[in-house]
Every structure is written in structure tokens, then in C-alpha cells.
Amino acid sequence: MQETWATSAGLDLHLEMSGAGLRASLESALREAISSGRLTPGTALPASRALARDLGVARNTVVDAYGQLVAEGWLAARHGSGTWVAERIRPPVPAVVAQPPAVQPLVRYDLRAGVPDLSAFPRTAWLAAARRALARTPAAALGYGDPRGLEPLRVALAGYLSRARGVAVTPERIVVCAGYSQALDLICRALGESGASSVGVEGFGHHAHSRIAAASGLQLSPLDVDEHGVVASALTNEDAVLLTPAHQFPLGVALHSRRRREVVDWAVGTGRLVVEDDYDGEFRYDRQAIGALQSLAPEHVAYAGTASKSLAPGLRLAWLVLPARLVDDVVSAKRAAGMLSSSLDQITLAEFITSGGYDRQVRRVRLAYRQRRDRLVAELARRAPQVHLTGIAAGMHALVTLPPATREQDVIGEAARRGLALEGLSEFRTGTQQRDPALVVGYATPPAHALSTAIARLCATLNVTT
Numbered sequence: 001m002q003e004t005w006a007t008s009a010g011l012d013l014h015l016e017m018s019g020a021g022l023r024a025s026l027e028s029a030l031r032e033a034i035s036s037g038r039l040t041p042g043t044a045l046p047a048s049r050a051l052a053r054d055l056g057v058a059r060n061t062v063v064d065a066y067g068q069l070v071a072e073g074w075l076a077a078r079h080g081s082g083t084w085v086a087e088r089i090r091p092p093v094p095a096v097v098a099q100p101p102a103v104q105p106l107v108r109y110d111l112r113a114g115v116p117d118l119s120a121f122p123r124t125a126w127l128a129a130a131r132r133a134l135a136r137t138p139a140a141a142l143g144y145g146d147p148r149g150l151e152p153l154r155v156a157l158a159g160y161l162s163r164a165r166g167v168a169v170t171p172e173r174i175v176v177c178a179g180y181s182q183a184l185d186l187i188c189r190a191l192g193e194s195g196a197s198s199v200g201v202e203g204f205g206h207h208a209h210s211r212i213a214a215a216s217g218l219q220l221s222p223l224d225v226d227e228h229g230v231v232a233s234a235l236t237n238e239d240a241v242l243l244t245p246a247h248q249f250p251l252g253v254a255l256h257s258r259r260r261r262e263v264v265d266w267a268v269g270t271g272r273l274v275v276e277d278d279y280d281g282e283f284r285y286d287r288q289a290i291g292a293l294q295s296l297a298p299e300h301v302a303y304a305g306t307a308s309k310s311l312a313p314g315l316r317l318a319w320l321v322l323p324a325r326l327v328d329d330v331v332s333a334k335r336a337a338g339m340l341s342s343s344l345d346q347i348t349l350a351e352f353i354t355s356g357g358y359d360r361q362v363r364r365v366r367l368a369y370r371q372r373r374d375r376l377v378a379e380l381a382r383r384a385p386q387v388h389l390t391g392i393a394a395g396m397h398a399l400v401t402l403p404p405a406t407r408e409q410d411v412i413g414e415a416a417r418r419g420l421a422l423e424g425l426s427e428f429r430t431g432t433q434q435r436d437p438a439l440v441v442g443y444a445t446p447p448a449h450a451l452s453t454a455i456a457r458l459c460a461t462l463n464v465t466t
């Protein structure tokens with residue numbers, strides 16, 4: 001059997017030609033490509049002259065093979081429009097017929113936490129930054145590059161983080177990652193390599209993150225959280241602890257200054273590591289910004305920031321500021337994982353930050369989210385006063401505590417019938433701690449024009465269930 005690649009007309013056509021006569025062999029190779037689904041209905045085939053040249057056969061051989069397959073209904077052709085795979089030929093039905101998915105109520109409004117307003121992504125400014133950055137970037141920067149991330153981005157981030165978040169940072173300590181998820185995975189791998197076996201997590205937190213820590217073999221040790229953040233005095237033998245100090249996810253509270261001190265004292269006293277997930281630190285509304293915990297003990301806190309809230313999760317760009325002793329181990333883990341950060345996006349983000357675009361974007365969306373938050377607070381106070389709203393000083397979500405007898409599932413089910421997606425606090429429980437029933441309401445996701453309706457449906461839902 002001879003394998004042939006034809007690249008006529010820009011189409012890569014992989015044909016396995018058997019030993020039979022040339023025409024018969026070409027026909028059966030095309031039949032096989034169509035019936036297996038490799039050539040899908042509507043795909044234009046190369047012109048006969050071009051395919052003949054690629055295959056090294058006479059043009060008539062291709063013309064005859066095409067003609068035969070048109071006659072059999074595999075191909076269609078029209079004079080002047082070429083030849084293409086006919087519509088009525090379908091790929092074979094898979095042997096196992098997949099079960100149709102269970103019918104889910106249609107989500108028209110999404111008040112779950114996590115995703116910012118994607119329509120607020122600064123497309124024009126981002127494109128302009130990309131153009132400027134690419135124009136002056138040397139070709140060498142488009143290679144595999146420094147596994148910590150491209151230098152211009154690490155320099156830009158160092159300036160920004162020290163200025164805006166009070167992080168103690170030099171570019172050498174920064175490792176650019178594909179989202180906090182990858183950052184956390186790399187840290188956990190590095191910890192595991194150095195013999196760590198357990199990690200403290202907040203008793204209510206992001207499940208994806210607990211799963212990442214558990215997948216690297218670390219034992220999870222959930223710690224209670226209350227209105228002052230994590231109960232730091234419960235920290236004992238954990239090798240590290242994952243925290244959201246500026247805005248606890250999902251309770252929305254800031255870690256109390258006394259607790260911040262306790263956490264840092266624990267880490268410094270025992271030589272352990274705090275992972276500070278500063279996922280929405282830029283979005284503080286009512287009080288002075290809370291600086292990064294990392295500045296209190298840079299050699300014991302791994303600081304993590306992300307562009308997922310300030311720009312878009314689809315960028316998959318985040319950054320770690322690491323204690324010196326961890327840099328090499330995290331870089332090795334990143335190398336082993338295949339690096340995973342696009343150079344083009346890195347140079348664009350560097351330019352976006354240094355040109356002031358990032359600060360402008362943060363200011364713009366901060367104002368918009370603050371207005372959204374104010375609307376949520378006002379509407380709930382007016383139309384559903386039986387619930388209690390907390391965690392609203394920062395970020396993009398709030399905790400809506402329900403009257404004690406309410407079942408979260410009833411509220412979520414009723415909301416789903418109204419096309420509204422909601423999440424209950426218990427979905428974020430990582431340990432056994434009990435709290436009053438509550439909803440974790442994200443107000444950033446609906447596009448601006450849909451927010452009023454989403455909030456109105458939330459209030460209507462609350463009024464029939466609480």
C-alpha cells in the first residue's frame with residue numbers, strides 16, 4: 001500500500017493507494033476517505049489537473065475516477081464549480097449510539113460566579129497592543145523562550161504588581177502560567193517533588209482547585225472559614241495552605257489583619273508555604289485596596305494573579321511571584337508540562353500593561369462592576385428583603401444568605417425553571433463545616449443589557465422559595 005499526500009488547491013489530501021490499477025486504486029482511496037468521515041460533505045476536491053500532478057498519474061485517470069464516484073453518488077460536480085463531496089453521503093453510524101443528553105433547562109441568564117463580562121474585553125486596545133508589540137519583537141522571542149515567561153512581560157508585571165498590589169517582586173521571581181489552574185498545578189507538583197504530603201484548603205472554596213491539589217497526590221486538609229476569613233489558628237502540620245486572602249472565595253470576606261499575621265507567623269515559624277490566590281484583587285469598591293499578603297513574607301508566600309477576571313479567562317494567562325527556593329522547581333515542572341503560554345499573548349499583555357491599557361481596563365470594568373453590585377444590592381433590599389447580602393466590598397460575586405429553613409436546591413431548581421443559572425454555597429464545601437443556606441451570586445457574567453432581567457428573575461425566584 002502506498003500513502004500519498006496531495007496538497008492541491010491548498011487541501012491536504014491523505015490517500016492510501018492500494019496496488020490495484022491506478023484508477024481503481026484512486027477511486028477506492030477516495031471512497032474510503034469519504035465513508036470514514038475524513039472527507040466531509042461539501043469538501044471541495046482538488047482540480048483533476050492538480051491532483052494528477054500531485055499523484056504523478058495521467059489527468060484522465062483522475063477525471064475518470066471522479067466521474068465514476070459522481071455516478072455512484074459519492075461526489076458531486078458542476079461545470080465551472082469543480083468537484084466536491086456529495087451531501088447525501090454520511091459518515092458511518094458509530095457502532096455505539098450515544099445516549100441523548102438529559103434535557104437541561106435552557107440557561108438564559110447566568111448569575112453563577114466566575115466569569116467576567118466577556119463583552120467588556122478591550123478588543124480594539126488589545127489588537128492595537130498586539131500590533132505594536134509584534135512590530136518590535138525580534139524573531140527570537142517567538143521561539144520556545146524562557147520557561148519563566150518572556151522577559152518583557154515579567155518586567156511589566158513586576159512594575160504593575162509592586163505598584164498596584166504591593167507585591168515584593170523582581171522579574172526573576174515571576175513565572176507566567178496558563179491560568180491560576182496551571183500555576184497551582186505546578187506549585188503542587190513542585191511541593192510533591194520536595195516531599196510535601198498535605199495542603200490546607202479553605203473549607204469553602206473552588207472545587208477545581210482542590211481537585212488540582214489532590215491530583216498531584218497531596219492530602220487535603222479543609223480549614224473552617226468565618227466572617228474574618230480562614231481560621232488560621234487551625235493550621236498545624238500542613239506543608240502548605242491555599243488561601244484567597246483579599247476576597248475569600250466564595251464567602252467574599254477579607255482575611256482579618258490578625259489572621260493575616262497568624263498565617264504569616266505559621267508559615268515563617270514552620271518554614272511552610274502560603275499560596276495566595278489574588279484572583280480579583282484589583283476589584284475593591286468600598287475600602288482602601290487590601291495589599292497582597294505576600295509582602296509580609298515574600299520567602300514564604302507564593303503570590304498568584306490572573307488575567308481571567310480583569311481581561312478574560314480565555315487568555316489563559318496568570319503569574320506567580322515565588323519565594324527564591326521554589327523558582328527552579330516550578331520552572332522544571334512547567335518545562336515538563338510543555339510550557340503552555342503563548343509568546344504572542346505574552347508580548348501583547350506586556351505592551352498592554354506598559355502602555356497603560358491594563359490600568360484603564362481595570363478602572364473601566366471596576367466602575368461597571370461596582371454599578372452592577374449597587375443594582376443587585378438595591379434590588380434585593382427592595383424586592384427580597386428576607387435575604388442577607390454579604391461579601392460585597394470587592395470582586396464580582398456576593399453571598400446571598402437565605403432564611404435558615406430554605407433548601408438551596410429548591411431555590412436553584414426554581415431559578416432553573418425561569419432560565420436562570422444559580423449556585424448554592426454548599427456546592428463549594430470542601431470539608432464538613434456547615435453554614436446557613438446561601439447562594440453565591442456572580443453579577444459580572446450577564447451582558448449589561450441582560451442584568452436587570454437576571455436580577456428580576458432572582459428576586460422572583462427568592463419570593464416563591466423563601
Ligand SMILES: Cc1ncc(COP(=O)(O)O)c(C=O)c1O
Pocket residue numbers: 113114115178179180181182206244249277279306307308313317318
Ligand atoms: C477563586 C478563584 N481563583 C482563581 C481563578 C482564576 O483561575 P484561572 O486563572 O485558572 O482562570 C478563579 C476563576 O474563576 C477563581 O474563582
